[in-house]
Amino acid sequence: MWDKAGKDCAKKGVNNKVDTGMLKADISVEAQSATEGSILQVYETWSRLRNTYEALASGTMTNAGLSGSSIAAWYMTAGSEKLLVIHNVASSSKDVSVADDLSRPVAVLGSAAVKDGVLRLAANSSVVFQL
Numbered sequence: 001m002w003d004k005a006g007k008d009c010a011k012k013g014v015n016n017k018v019d020t021g022m023l024k025a026d027i028s029v030e031a032q033s034a035t036e037g038s039i040l041q042v043y044e045t046w047s048r049l050r051n052t053y054e055a056l057a058s059g060t061m062t063n064a065g066l067s068g069s070s071i072a073a074w075y076m077t078a079g080s081e082k083l084l085v086i087h088n089v090a091s092s093s094k095d096v097s098v099a100d101d102l103s104r105p106v107a108v109l110g111s112a113a114v115k116d117g118v119l120r121l122a123a124n125s126s127v128v129f130q131l
Helices: 027-035 039-052 055-059
Strands: 060-063 071-078 081-088 095-099 105-109 111-116 118-121 125-130
Touching: 027 039, 039 055, 039 105, 055 071, 055 081, 071 095, 081 095, 081 118, 118 125
Parallel strands: none
Antiparallel strands: 060 071, 071 081, 081 125, 095 118, 105 125, 111 118
16 A cells, blocks of 8 residues: 555555455555654665665674673674674663774664663664774
């Protein structure tokens, strides 16, 4: 469903393949474009990020060595470009001690704050730092 009114629905492509009853106005591209944090905006943000940084698009992934419950962290490197990707998949905020320079965040999904070398990631949040 491309617009809230359903006038521009991709019905030809979904007939007999998808329950068209699930195509509601709040999941339309029009609604998702206007809603901060919508799944469409998340995909657009992360796609732009991947297209901007070669390290994310085609770089080498290495473990960042950051231990902690519900934390996933790795480096992405291509040539001289290096990024640190950190995800908190927990339903509560987590503090992560990081030795790298965290002064250049390039993307945040959710909430992240750095103080004295400690990164506080809100529940279900992600951040990417350029190193």
